[in-house]
Amino acid sequence: MDAVHELPDRELLTRHAQGDEQAFGVLVRRHRERLWAVAVRMMGDPEEASDALQDAFLSAFRAAERFRGESQVTTWLHRIVVNACHDRLRRRKVRPATPTEDATLDVVANERLGRAGGAPDHASQTEARLDVHAALDLLPLDQRMALTLVDMLGYRVEEAAQILDVATGTVKSRCARGRAKLLPSLAHLRNPRDPRDVTSGRGGANPS
Amino acid sequence: MTSHPDVEALAFFAEELLEPGEERTVASHIETCATCATTLEELTGVTEALAAAPAPELPRDVADLLDRRVAEAARERAENGGAPGPAAAPAASGPTAGVTPISRRRRGFGGAGLPRLMMVAAAAAVVAGGGAALFNGLAPQEEAGVAAPLLQDGQEEAVPDTAQAYTPQVVRSGTVYTGAGLAEQAARTLDLSPVGAPQEDGAEPLAAEESPPPGVAECAGRLGEALDTRFSLVDDAHYGDGTTPAWAMFALDGDEYDVYVVDPLCAQGGDTEGSVITQERVPEPGP
Numbered sequence: 001m002d003a004v005h006e007l008p009d010r011e012l013l014t015r016h017a018q019g020d021e022q023a024f025g026v027l028v029r030r031h032r033e034r035l036w037a038v039a040v041r042m043m044g045d046p047e048e049a050s051d052a053l054q055d056a057f058l059s060a061f062r063a064a065e066r067f068r069g070e071s072q073v074t075t076w077l078h079r080i081v082v083n084a085c086h087d088r089l090r091r092r093k094v095r096p097a098t099p100t101e102d103a104t105l106d107v108v109a110n111e112r113l114g115r116a117g118g119a120p121d122h123a124s125q126t127e128a129r130l131d132v133h134a135a136l137d138l139l140p141l142d143q144r145m146a147l148t149l150v151d152m153l154g155y156r157v158e159e160a161a162q163i164l165d166v167a168t169g170t171v172k173s174r175c176a177r178g179r180a181k182l183l184p185s186l187a188h189l190r191n192p193r194d195p196r197d198v199t200s201g202r203g204g205a206n207p208s
Numbered sequence: 209m210t211s212h213p214d215v216e217a218l219a220f221f222a223e224e225l226l227e228p229g230e231e232r233t234v235a236s237h238i239e240t241c242a243t244c245a246t247t248l249e250e251l252t253g254v255t256e257a258l259a260a261a262p263a264p265e266l267p268r269d270v271a272d273l274l275d276r277r278v279a280e281a282a283r284e285r286a287e288n289g290g291a292p293g294p295a296a297a298p299a300a301s302g303p304t305a306g307v308t309p310i311s312r313r314r315r316g317f318g319g320a321g322l323p324r325l326m327m328v329a330a331a332a333a334v335v336a337g338g339g340a341a342l343f344n345g346l347a348p349q350e351e352a353g354v355a356a357p358l359l360q361d362g363q364e365e366a367v368p369d370t371a372q373a374y375t376p377q378v379v380r381s382g383t384v385y386t387g388a389g390l391a392e393q394a395a396r397t398l399d400l401s402p403v404g405a406p407q408e409d410g411a412e413p414l415a416a417e418e419s420p421p422p423g424v425a426e427c428a429g430r431l432g433e434a435l436d437t438r439f440s441l442v443d444d445a446h447y448g449d450g451t452t453p454a455w456a457m458f459a460l461d462g463d464e465y466d467v468y469v470v471d472p473l474c475a476q477g478g479d480t481e482g483s484v485i486t487q488e489r490v491p492e493p494g495p
Contacts, residue, residue, distance in 0.1 A: 021282040028278050036266040050270045054277055061281045063449030079386070080449060086387035087448075090486055132261040145388060151258040165389045169225070176219035179254045183215055183247070186257045 009073035017065040024061055031074065032057075035081045041152045042085035042145065044133030048092075049085075056084035071162060078163040082145060089141055135185040143178035146171050151179070213237060218248050376428045376439045376457070377401075378420035383443060384450040385469050390488040394456060394467040397443050398493045417444065421455075423475020428457055430480045435459075437466065447485055454485060463492045 004026055007015070015023040035056070040049035060080045067076055136144050142164075149160040150171065157175075161168040213221070213234050220226050221234045238245050381397045400414040421444050428439040437459040447454035447469055455474070459466045467488045474483035 019286075021286055024282060025275065025278050028274055032271060032274055033266050036270070037263060040263050041261070046264055046267065046270070050267075050273065053270070053274060057274055057278055058281055059449035059451075061278060062451045066450045079388075083386045083388050083448060087486060090387060132258060142388070142391075147258060151255045152261060154259065165386070166392060172223045173220065173225055176223045176225060177216060179251050180214075180216040180219040182254050182258075183250055186254050 010069065013064050013067055013073055016061075017067075024064065027073070027077075028057055031077055034074075035077060038078060038081050038149075038153060039085055042082065042148050043088065044136065048088060052084040052088050053081065055087075056081040059084065075159075075162050079165065082149075082163055086141060086145060089144070093137075093141070132186065135182050138185070139178050139181055143174045143181070146174035147178040147182075150175050212241065212244055215247060215251070218244060219251050222248060222251055375425050376442045378417040378424055378442045378444055379414040380417055380444045381414055382445065383456070384446045384448070385454060385456055385486075386448060387486050390467065390469065390486060391490055394458070394465070394488055395490045395493070397456065398441075398458065398465060398490065401441055420444065421472065423472065424455060427455065427470060427472070427474040427480070427483075430477075431457065431468065431470065431474065431484070432459065434480050435466075435468075437461065439468075460492065461489075464489050465492060 004012075004015075004022055007023075007026070009027060009030070012023040012027045016027070032053070036049065036053060039053045039056070040046055043049040043052055056077075060077060063080070067073070071079075136148070139147070145164060146160060149155045149163060150157060155163070157168050157171050161171045164171065217226070217230070217234060218238075221231060221238075224231075226234060238248060379397070379401055381400060383393050383397060385393050397414070420442070424442050424444065428442055432438050439457040439459045441458040443456040443458075445454055445456055446452060453472050455470045455472055457468045457470055459468075467490060469485045469487070471483040471485055474480055
């Protein structure tokens, strides 16, 4: 057992493909924290992140023998997680929006607070998360995914490009478009002390 | 003073994505325009706000759940003789209650996606007939598993609006389509297929399949009817992790293609639109 835990990713994947029953579990435990971070920021919701991560790991479990070693195992796992999230976000996007969406967000926020123990100093954090994800919901999915990887999670553009299987220039332009679209809804989060500046800046740069 | 660049231009400027000429214009504008300089700073602020968004740690119960599901999968595989056999169902239909049931996907697609598609389809019907005729002309031998009557020479162009006189061309590009990469992958498949630019003797990197998978024409016909469009090309491929068979179906709409990645279960009838896994629009490839 101990020896298995020290094997490199690639070797674990090979063993898994050969029928080893433990190898994939080791791989999952090795990368689950990181991939959870990706999924939860992509989905903006722990339960949906959990579902997406289950999808992803089971996909990877079955696809392991097709892994040809052209990329890092971690990149490959990231790609599978990102695709699982994409599918769920896409389905969420085509669901009809209810007119009570804001009310729903409030309820969700309260439920989260309740589940988290309801400490009052968590309130502003929860609000920030909801704000960010409500804003991200407005973006086309490809922009949202690029921004999540690069801005939220801090991946290098090259890494994000590999994960998303697109050119680095594509990642950059998706990020740039996404940031421009998010500016009106997110500027206040960063600079709450001087809302006047934020307003004048936005109005001036985007004349109608 | 020159007019203010829009926010997106500033965001592109920050990423050094502008053309040299445009970049110079924006750069000199910012030097004299405090407003745009501020906006540029605020764009950095967007990145900071995103980076600062709190995210919960991996909850213990989720970690355990993942362990359990992977262990289950390993056990199932061992019982099936070590190979991922027919038990390798799509993850979305797995047994865990927390996973979104398929029916939710169906409801979502039919509810919101469809009306928009219906609207564009009216325009599509006129153009798609030509595309279908082209494909049929190139693949007249393709009868296996096709319920629709074959086209007669010279007649198909006269009756582009006859739904029965239509069979999509089937190719096998070997692509593993993914949600994230669909636009680029679909564009690649289109590039390799003889669409848009009819070349009588040109080389066609993707040959028409002479034995298309059973049911593909029925599925294309039924889905085309439901969406009020026509599929002229089907790529018999895979989706997601590479183990899920899927058909990528292409329908010309104006100068763009609607691409639907469809679960082959579609061929068995039932909820046709519910078999759509994902969808994208890509431009028609140039000549």
